[in-house]
Amino acid sequence: MGAILLLWLALAGVQVTAQPAQHIQASLYAQSEAPKPGEKTRLAIRMIPEQGWHGYWINPGDSGLSVDAEWHLPEGVHAGPLEHPAPALLELAGLASYVHEGAFSLLADLEIDDSIVPGTSLPISVDLSWLACSDALCVPERATLQLALTTGDGAASPEHRSLFSAAEAALPSVAAQGSLRAADSRWSFVISGAEGLDANRALLFPQESGWFEAGARQHVTRQPDGTIKVEVAAAGPAPAAPFAGVMADGHRSVAITNVKLDLAENPLAIAESESAPDAAAPAESIPAAMASPDPATPTTGDMPALWVALAGAVLGGLLLNLMPCVFPILSLKALSLTKAGVDRRAAKVEGIAYFAGSVATTFALGAILVSARLLGHDIGWSFQLQNPHIILLLMLLSLAIALNLAGLFEIRGISIAHRAMAAPGWPGAFGTGALAALIATPCSGPFMGVALGAALVLPAPEALTVFAGLGIGMALPFLAIAFIPALQRLLPKPGAWMETFRRMLALPMLLTTIGLAWVLGRQSGVDGLSLGLLLSALAGVGLWWAGLRQNRGRSAGAALLPVAAALLLAVGLDLPRPALAAPSNADANVEPFSEERLAELQTEGQPVFVDMTADWCLVCQVNQRVAIDRPDTRAAFEKGGVVTLVGDWTQGDPAITRFLASRGRNSIPYYLFVTPSGEVRELPQILTSDLLVRQTISSSGPSY
Known part of the structure; x- marks a missing residue:
C-alpha cells in the first residue's frame, strides 16, 4: 500500500501544482501568417503585466532576469535575437533595475530559407521564461507559445498591423554614435545623433553590466554642437566587449553603436582591463524580493550552509517520531527487535531497510517539490495535503493501521503488527519506514522551517540532500536500536503485555483518522466528509471480513475487494472544493x-x-x-x-x-x-x- 500511495502522490503532485495565473501574460503573433521563402518576417511577443508588476530589459541592472526565449523551429527556419523597447529606471530598496513598466512587445526576425516550397506548414514554438516583479515580490514565470504558419506570398496580416507598427515605433532608433573616455575613475560618453532627446530627462542604459552601476547618478548635458555628454562614475575597468546601449528620455530613445573607446588619459584602466577583463563584472544578483530576510539563509554553492540545513532536517526528523501518528509505528517496530528469534544480523537488516524506506519517501517527496519548482510551480512542503484526495487516502490508511493495531486483521509482509515485523527479511521493514515517513508529512516543527526553506535557494542536488536528511532523522532511532545491542537490552522484555500495548496504540491512530476526517470536511464540506465516512465504512467492513477469514485459516484476498473499491473511489471520485470560510468573526482584528x-x-x-x-x-x-x-x-x-x-x-x-x-x-x-x-x-x-x-x-x- 505504501508504494501505491507514493505513486499516487507523484500523480497528485502534478495536479496540485497546476500553473497559477501569471502576473505577466505572454502571447505570440506573426507579422505575416504566410511568410515568403527567402525573406524575413517579424514575430512579436506581447507581454502584459498586472497592475503594479513589471518585467526586465536585456540588462536587468542590480537585480532581475530578462526574458529568455528558446525557439523550436522547422528545418530551414531561423529566429533572431529578441529586440526590446527602451527600459525605465526603477529604484527600490536600495537597488536600481532596468525594467519595462506596463505592456511591452519584444520583436524577433524570422528568416525562411528559399529552399522551402510555398504551401509548407511551419509550426513555430517558443519556450519563454522571465521574472515578474512587484514592489514586494518576484515570481519566476514560464510559458510555451505556438503559431501555425504556412509559407506563401509574405503578405502582412491586417489584424496585427497596428500591433507591429506600435512595437516597431517603441524600439530605439539606430542613429546614435559615440565616443568614450575614461578619466579620474569616471566615464565620459559623447553621443551624436540624439538631437531629438530631452537632455534634462535622458538616461544612458548599457546593454552589458560592468560599465557603471545601474543606480549611479548620471550627469547629462547638451553640448553646443548638439551632442549629448554623459558623465558617470565607472564601476571598474572597461569590460572586454565594446560598449552598446540605449539612451532614452521616457518618450524617445536611440540605440548607441560604434562607440570609440579612448583610454589614453587613464593608463590604469588599460592595465586593469588587460589583466583582469572580468574583474568589473558583478556577480548576478538575486532579486531583493526573493531573497531571504535571514542573513544566515544558505546561498547557492555554500557548503557550510548545506551542512547547517542538513543538521536542521535531521533534528526535525528526529522530533517527528514523537508525533501521535508516527510514535505507534516506531514503538512497535522497536519492540519487535526484543522478541526471541531475532538475531543481530536480522536486526541490522531490518534497521537498514527501515532507514532506506524512510529516506526514499522523503527524497521522493522532495524530488517532486524541487522538480515542480524548477518548472515554475509554486508549491511547498506538504503540498500533497492540499489535495482532498490525498487527505482521504491518508484517512483510509490511518484507519487501516488503527484496525491492524487493534488486532482486527493482519497483512503479511508490510503489516506493522509485531508478528509480521518479527519475521526476518527487509520488505516489511522498508514498507514500515516508508509508511512512517509518509504519514508524518502533515507535521512540521522546530529546525524544519529553516532546513526545508533551504530547498528554495540551494541547487537541486543539495536541496534533495536536505529532504533525505529529514528521512534520516526519522529513521535514526530505530537504526540505532537495530545496531546497538545495549539499546535493545534497555527495552522491556517481550511478553503478553505487548499485545495489550499494541491495542492501546490503536487509539492515537484513530485520533489521527478523526483529525484527517476533520480536515477533509474543511476542504470538501459536508458532502466530501460524508463520502469519506462512507468509504471508511466500506474499507472497515472489508478489513473486518479479512480478519474473520484469517482467523479461520482462509485466504483474505476476496475480502479485500471492498478495500480496493474504497481506494479506487477515493482516487477517482470528484470531491467538491468549497471556498474556505473567512477567519472567525469573533475578533474584528x-x-x-x-x-x-x-x-x-x-x-x-x-x-x-x-x-x-x-x-x-x-x-x-x-x-x-x-x-x-x-x-x-x-x-x-x-x-x-x-x-x-x-x-x-x-x-x-x-x-x-x-x-x-x-x-x-x-x-x-x-x-x-x-x-x-x-x-x-x-x-x-x-x-x-x-x-x-x-x-x-x-x-x-x-x-x-
Missing part, C-alpha cells in the same frame, strides 16, 4: 492575509501578527489552541491594537507560497510579528501565550 494588506498596515504603523497555517498542520492547530486563541493573548492583542492576518494554506494558495518563498520558507507553521515601527520579527514555530503577550508589550512601549 482578524483578517485574511494578503501582501497588500500587510504593506498597508505597516505603512499605517499598525502592529501585525501574521499566522501562516493549515487545517492539516498538527503543530499549527496546537499553537492555535495553546497560544493564539487564549484569553490573555486575545486581551493583549486587543489592548495593543494588533491585527492578525491569517494565511490559510489548507487547499494551497500560490500567493502564500510565494510569500513564504520570499521569506526563505516552504513549510508551515510560520509566524511574523510586525511592530508599529515596521520592524519584522520572525517567531519560533512553537508558540506560547506568554511569548505573544511579550511581543505585543515590547512593541507597544509605555502606552501599552
Whole structure:
C-alpha cells in the first residue's frame, strides 16, 4: 500500500501544482501568417503585466532576469535575437533595475530559407521564461507559445498591423554614435545623433553590466554642437566587449553603436582591463524580493550552509517520531527487535531497510517539490495535503493501521503488527519506514522551517540532500536500536503485555483518522466528509471480513475487494472544493492575509501578527489552541491594537507560497510579528501565550 500511495502522490503532485495565473501574460503573433521563402518576417511577443508588476530589459541592472526565449523551429527556419523597447529606471530598496513598466512587445526576425516550397506548414514554438516583479515580490514565470504558419506570398496580416507598427515605433532608433573616455575613475560618453532627446530627462542604459552601476547618478548635458555628454562614475575597468546601449528620455530613445573607446588619459584602466577583463563584472544578483530576510539563509554553492540545513532536517526528523501518528509505528517496530528469534544480523537488516524506506519517501517527496519548482510551480512542503484526495487516502490508511493495531486483521509482509515485523527479511521493514515517513508529512516543527526553506535557494542536488536528511532523522532511532545491542537490552522484555500495548496504540491512530476526517470536511464540506465516512465504512467492513477469514485459516484476498473499491473511489471520485470560510468573526482584528494588506498596515504603523497555517498542520492547530486563541493573548492583542492576518494554506494558495518563498520558507507553521515601527520579527514555530503577550508589550512601549 505504501508504494501505491507514493505513486499516487507523484500523480497528485502534478495536479496540485497546476500553473497559477501569471502576473505577466505572454502571447505570440506573426507579422505575416504566410511568410515568403527567402525573406524575413517579424514575430512579436506581447507581454502584459498586472497592475503594479513589471518585467526586465536585456540588462536587468542590480537585480532581475530578462526574458529568455528558446525557439523550436522547422528545418530551414531561423529566429533572431529578441529586440526590446527602451527600459525605465526603477529604484527600490536600495537597488536600481532596468525594467519595462506596463505592456511591452519584444520583436524577433524570422528568416525562411528559399529552399522551402510555398504551401509548407511551419509550426513555430517558443519556450519563454522571465521574472515578474512587484514592489514586494518576484515570481519566476514560464510559458510555451505556438503559431501555425504556412509559407506563401509574405503578405502582412491586417489584424496585427497596428500591433507591429506600435512595437516597431517603441524600439530605439539606430542613429546614435559615440565616443568614450575614461578619466579620474569616471566615464565620459559623447553621443551624436540624439538631437531629438530631452537632455534634462535622458538616461544612458548599457546593454552589458560592468560599465557603471545601474543606480549611479548620471550627469547629462547638451553640448553646443548638439551632442549629448554623459558623465558617470565607472564601476571598474572597461569590460572586454565594446560598449552598446540605449539612451532614452521616457518618450524617445536611440540605440548607441560604434562607440570609440579612448583610454589614453587613464593608463590604469588599460592595465586593469588587460589583466583582469572580468574583474568589473558583478556577480548576478538575486532579486531583493526573493531573497531571504535571514542573513544566515544558505546561498547557492555554500557548503557550510548545506551542512547547517542538513543538521536542521535531521533534528526535525528526529522530533517527528514523537508525533501521535508516527510514535505507534516506531514503538512497535522497536519492540519487535526484543522478541526471541531475532538475531543481530536480522536486526541490522531490518534497521537498514527501515532507514532506506524512510529516506526514499522523503527524497521522493522532495524530488517532486524541487522538480515542480524548477518548472515554475509554486508549491511547498506538504503540498500533497492540499489535495482532498490525498487527505482521504491518508484517512483510509490511518484507519487501516488503527484496525491492524487493534488486532482486527493482519497483512503479511508490510503489516506493522509485531508478528509480521518479527519475521526476518527487509520488505516489511522498508514498507514500515516508508509508511512512517509518509504519514508524518502533515507535521512540521522546530529546525524544519529553516532546513526545508533551504530547498528554495540551494541547487537541486543539495536541496534533495536536505529532504533525505529529514528521512534520516526519522529513521535514526530505530537504526540505532537495530545496531546497538545495549539499546535493545534497555527495552522491556517481550511478553503478553505487548499485545495489550499494541491495542492501546490503536487509539492515537484513530485520533489521527478523526483529525484527517476533520480536515477533509474543511476542504470538501459536508458532502466530501460524508463520502469519506462512507468509504471508511466500506474499507472497515472489508478489513473486518479479512480478519474473520484469517482467523479461520482462509485466504483474505476476496475480502479485500471492498478495500480496493474504497481506494479506487477515493482516487477517482470528484470531491467538491468549497471556498474556505473567512477567519472567525469573533475578533474584528482578524483578517485574511494578503501582501497588500500587510504593506498597508505597516505603512499605517499598525502592529501585525501574521499566522501562516493549515487545517492539516498538527503543530499549527496546537499553537492555535495553546497560544493564539487564549484569553490573555486575545486581551493583549486587543489592548495593543494588533491585527492578525491569517494565511490559510489548507487547499494551497500560490500567493502564500510565494510569500513564504520570499521569506526563505516552504513549510508551515510560520509566524511574523510586525511592530508599529515596521520592524519584522520572525517567531519560533512553537508558540506560547506568554511569548505573544511579550511581543505585543515590547512593541507597544509605555502606552501599552
